Amino acid sequence: MVLAVRREVVCAVYAKPLGYTAVIWAIGMPTMPETSYNCLMDTTEHEPFIRQCYELAQQAVAQGDHPFGAVLVKDGQVLLTAVNTIFSQRDITRHAEMNLVSQACRLLDGETLAQCTLYTSTEPCAMCTGAIFWAGIPTIVYGCDAVALGNIATGRFVVPSRELLARATRPTTVIGPVLPEEGCALHLAYWPLRYGQSLAE
Numbered sequence: 739m740v741l742a743v744r745r746e747v748v749c750a751v752y753a754k755p756l757g758y759t760a761v762i763w764a765i766g767m768p769t770m771p772e773t774s775y776n777c778l779m780d781t782t783e784h785e786p787f788i789r790q791c792y793e794l795a796q797q798a799v800a801q802g803d804h805p806f807g808a809v810l811v812k813d814g815q816v817l818l819t820a821v822n823t824i825f826s827q828r829d830i831t832r833h834a835e836m837n838l839v840s841q842a843c844r845l846l847d848g849e850t851l852a853q854c855t856l857y858t859s860t861e862p863c864a865m866c867t868g869a870i871f872w873a874g875i876p877t878i879v880y881g882c883d884a885v886a887l888g889n890i891a892t893g894r895f896v897v898p899s900r901e902l903l904a905r906a907t908r909p910t911t912v913i914g915p916v917l918p919e920e921g922c923a924l925h926l927a928y929w930p931l932r933y934g935q936s937l938a939e
């Protein structure tokens with residue numbers, strides 16, 4: 739339990755004025771026995787895909803939707819991309835990950851989905867985390883984490899995906915945050931200017 743608290747502190751640190759180094763100094767280096775926890779691991783291999791998600795998130799803003807994007811990757815190749823379309827499609831369920839999972843289920847078989855990684859600009863919400871799980875996609879990599887988004891956008895339903903997936907019988911690997919400063923900058927450039935006190939996704 740103590741370890742879990744430390745994880746949250748470290749994962750959320752970039753939203754604070756302190757840096758990773760300062761927080762590690764304050765609480766001690768956390769041990770990381772579980773494969774899904776990687777806040778301090780080398781995430782270089784994931785960065786190009788997270789950057790693509792950030793570009794997609796900016797495209798979503800350009801078309802009048804919220805700043806979220808996602809890509810589906812297999813063997814290092816991007817198979818599908820999606821953006822948030824909640825306004826352009828007048829459908830609140832059209833989060834980027836939901837759009838991606840819907841496409842993926844229509845176009846790919848279960849065996850292929852089981853070898854894919856879903857990259858997303860921001861840690862998926864409870865709805866999208868459920869959809870990713872039910873699609874059988876075994877790995878999620880996110881940029882900005884849900885707590886950071888909640889802090890910026892006054893989120894009202896913040897559920898870290900690891901907490902939700904911990905209740906599932908089939909394991910899903912969750913990796914992130916990856917390039918969180920860029921993800922936070924994207925949200926900071928959007929929510930306060932657009933809404934002031936706003937609702938995230």
Ligand SMILES: [Zn+2]
Nearest residue numbers: 833862863866
């Ligand atoms: Zn969502």
